[in-house]
Each structure stands twice: as structure tokens, then as C-alpha cells.
Amino acid sequence: METYTNTFGNNSAANALPEQRARFIRNTYLHLAMAILAFIVLEGFLFVSGAAGSILSVMSIGGKFSWLLVLGAFMGVSWLAGNWANSQTSKPMQYVGLLLYVVAEAVIFVPLIAMIATFSSNPGDVIVKAGIVSLGLFLGITAVVFITRSDFSFLGPILAIGGFVALGFIVASILFGFSLGSLFAFIMVAFAGTAILYETSNVLHRYNTSQHVAASLTLFASIALLFWYLLSIFGGSDD
Numbered sequence: 458m459e460t461y462t463n464t465f466g467n468n469s470a471a472n473a474l475p476e477q478r479a480r481f482i483r484n485t486y487l488h489l490a491m492a493i494l495a496f497i498v499l500e501g502f503l504f505v506s507g508a509a510g511s512i513l514s515v516m517s518i519g520g521k522f523s524w525l526l527v528l529g530a531f532m533g534v535s536w537l538a539g540n541w542a543n544s545q546t547s548k549p550m551q552y553v554g555l556l557l558y559v560v561a562e563a564v565i566f567v568p569l570i571a572m573i574a575t576f577s578s579n580p581g582d583v584i585v586k587a588g589i590v591s592l593g594l595f596l597g598i599t600a601v602v603f604i605t606r607s608d609f610s611f612l613g614p615i616l617a618i619g620g621f622v623a624l625g626f627i628v629a630s631i632l633f634g635f636s637l638g639s640l641f642a643f644i645m646v647a648f649a650g651t652a653i654l655y656e657t658s659n660v661l662h663r664y665n666t667s668q669h670v671a672a673s674l675t676l677f678a679s680i681a682l683l684f685w686y687l688l689s690i691f692g693g694s695d696d
Contacts (some may be wrong), residue, residue, distance in 0.1 A: 461669040473666050474650040488673035492559050493680070499563040501569065509567045515569060524631050527565065534561040535678070551670040556672055560683045569685065573692040580692075587687040595653055595680055602657040609658035616655055619648055639693060642686045649683035 473481070495539050503509040534557060541554025575582045602609070623645060630637050656675045664672045 469663055469665055472661065476668045480626060481664070481669055481672075482660065484663075484669035485566075485660055485672040485676070487675050488669055489680075492673060492677045493611065495556070495568055496561050496563055496677075496681070499560065500566060503563060504570070504574075505565060509571060510517055512564060512567045513571055522631075525628065528627070528631075531561055531565050534558070539671070539674065542674045543668070548670075554672050555670055555677075558678070562677075566681075566685070569692075577692055582603060583688065583691045587684055587691045591680060591684045591688050594650055598650055599655045599657050602654060602661065606661065606664045607658065609655050610657040610662065612651060612658075616648070618650055619651075621642065639690060641688045642693075645686040646683060646690070650688060652679040652682065 502514070517526055538554040538558035540560065541550045541557065544550040544554070568585075568645065570584070573583050576581050626637060628636075653676070656672075656679050659675070660672050
């Protein structure tokens with residue numbers, strides 16, 4: 458999970474005028490919805506056009522080490538996209554950052570969706586179920602934050618440590634060829650849910666009213682992580 462810092466100062470939306478805060482929240486979730494829609498359209502295009510096959514071919518060239526390169530490239534692109542989305546001087550650059558991150562997520566999802574399409578008896582159901590559960594969990598967690606208005610910023614260090622530990626297990630599984638299993642996937646679903654809780658809290662308490670693009674990117678990143686591991690769980694149970 459990528460967590461991006463507030464580079465616009467300390468004037469958070471929580472301290473803004475009610476109409477400014479409402480506009481910021483509305484813009485954040487509008488951009489989040491647009492990012493999710495763009496991800497769905499782009500993912501469909503990659504498979505319909507045959508580009509997904511080319512991506513899989515490139516990823517398979519280096520064997521297991523190719524996934525390390527893909528993971529490293531994804532982390533680098535995520536960092537770059539996050540910095541662009543937090544640009545203080547260029548609004549177009551913020552949108553380029555968000556679009557770049559959506560494209561990166563669409564590409565890295567290709568192998569997982571291809572695997573589900575190959576081995577699942579009903580891949581469409583798997584994807585729909587994972588999407589519905591992801592949306593339901595996201596809405597539930599969001600409701601908790603908005604109703605309680607609690608500040609969950611204390612989760613930041615916990616998520617940072619958990620993220621490094623999870624990354625270590627992922628890298629080790631690639632290097633040594635062992636499966637992380639369903640237990641790891643369930644733990645990562647809990648991790649992603651915690652990330653959504655943390656990022657939604659930041660929307661209310663940390664971002665200022667100019668950061669709706671950056672805020673939508675962090676929420677999208679957490680939802681994508683949740684969707685990935687729910688796809689893994691549902692796909693594995695359908696085999």
C-alpha cells in the first residue's frame with residue numbers, strides 16, 4: 458500500500474468552512490468513482506484488444522524473477538504517481554499522476570485475472586463477487602469513519618510496518634517458490650480494510666480542500682489492494 462503525505466500544509470478539510478469541506482469530500486469521491494470506472498474500462502480493453510496476452514508474454518520472459526521486476530516497477534510508478542498527484546503547482550500533473558496509477562494497477566492485475574479466467578469454472582462470477590464484496594466493505598468502513606468522525610491516524614505506523622512485513626513475505630515467496638496461501642490473503646484483506654479506514658480518516662482530518670485528486674488516489678490504492686486479495690480468495694475457492 459502506498460501512503461502519500463500531505464504536502465499542502467496543515468489547513469485540513471476538518472478546519473475548513475462546511476461548504477468547502479463538503480465540496481472537497483464530494484470531489485474526492487467523484488474522482489475515486491472515475492478512477493474505478495477507468496480501471497474497469499482499461500482492464501476490459503487490455504483483454505479484448507489482446508494487449509493482456511502481450512503483457513503476460515513480457516512478464517513470463519524472466520521467469521520468477523520477472524515478478525520481482527514487475528513489483529519493483531510498480532512500486533516506482535506508484536511513488537511517482539503519488540508525487541505527481543500531490544503536485545502543489547500543477548493541477549494537470551495531479552490528474553496525470555492519478556491516471557498513471559490507474560494504468561499501473563490495470564497492468565499488474567492482468568496476470569491474476571488471466572489466471573482466474575483460465576482456471577475458474579465461472580470467472581465472471583468470481584470477479585463480480587469480489588467487486589461487490591470490495592464495494593460493500595469499502596462503504597461500511599467509510600460509514601464508520603464519517604459517522605464517528607474519529608481520527609485513525611495512529612494506524613499509520615502500524616500499516617507501514619505491516620506493509621514492509623507483507624512485502625517481505627511476497628518477495629520471499631517469489632524467490633523461493635512457495636505459496637502464501639489463503640491465510641495470507643485473508644490477512645491482507647484485513648490489512649486493506651485497515652488501510653481504507655486510515656485513508657478515509659485522512660480525508661476528513663489530514664488533507665486540505667485542494668487535495669481531492671491525491672486523496673482519491675490513496676483511497677483507490679487501498680480499494681485495489683482489497684479487490685486483489687478478494688479476487689485471490691474467491692478465485693481459489695472456485696478452482
